[in-house]
Amino acid sequence: MSSRLVAIRSAAPQVVGVTALTSGASLAVAIIQHWPLWGLGFAAVMPWIPLFVAETAWMYRHYRYLALFYVLAVTQTGHLFEHVAQVTQIHVFHLAGASARGIFGTLDLEWVHFIWNSWVLLAVLLLLPRFRINPWLWATLGLSVWHEIEHLVVFFVYLTTGKSGTPGLLARGGLIGGGLPIPRPDLHFFYNLVETVPLVIGLVWQLHRAYDEQRLEEFVHPSQVTTP
Structure with a gap:
């Protein structure tokens, strides 16, 4: 099953890993800065948006x-x-x-x-x-x-x-x-x-x-x- 999923996605594991680290770092900074709850959510989600858009565009081109x-x-x-x-x-x-x-x-x-x-x-x-x-x-x-x-x-x-x-x-x-x-x-x-x-x-x-x-x-x- 995992090999099939890997075969049809475009993002390299390294890109996903960097995005996850960026998201975690953004969330940590937001916590330290005492951002409100919506700000914490925003900080955690935003780094994933470019990857999400790129994945969607790749999938549209192929599927x-x-x-x-x-x-x-x-x-x-x-x-x-x-x-x-x-x-x-x-x-x-x-x-x-x-x-x-x-x-x-x-x-x-x-x-x-x-x-x-x-x-x-x-x-x-x-x-x-x-x-x-x-x-x-x-x-x-x-x-x-x-x-x-x-x-x-x-x-x-x-x-x-x-x-x-x-x-x-x-x-x-x-x-x-x-x-x-x-x-x-x-x-x-x-x-x-x-x-x-x-x-x-x-x-x-x-x-x-x-x-x-x-x-x-x-x-x-x-x-x-x-x-x-």
Whole structure:
């Protein structure tokens, strides 16, 4: 499995290592300087952006729509970590309110959540016609549709009443039977977890297929294949 993944990525291990060291050093400086939490997140993430952009461009040149799949999986995984941070603040550090809004708390807004989940659903819908036989992508579709419905309800309530943080359909106090006995942050952490896991597995599954198809093409038409 590891050899296949290495065969279809462009970044050298040394580049990844230097990027990781730079990220760690930036985070250390930010901690020493007593930056706010969002600043720590910014310092840790920014060194990875050039590598992410380069990887996306390389993948688009060689695998086209797999680049969108890659961007979706990476960004949704980052979004999941934001929810991990929030539930950690709530359940480990016993914070609440404005102190428990994740790393980038200023983005904890209803319209941001709605736009984000709309982006995930739209990207999945764009990918499915290209990767119809990917079972994990179909699973992601079902989960992302329900997640989008939840945020449609929450966003509608926000637009009509001005209230944010409402439970939606299934969180405690929700519209369906009063919801489940769990608060909204926990429920949406679960939503993002079960949405991200099949998405990432689906990307790996599709990368393996791309590798196998490339090897088959090289075997059948060796003179027509150029090395990426």
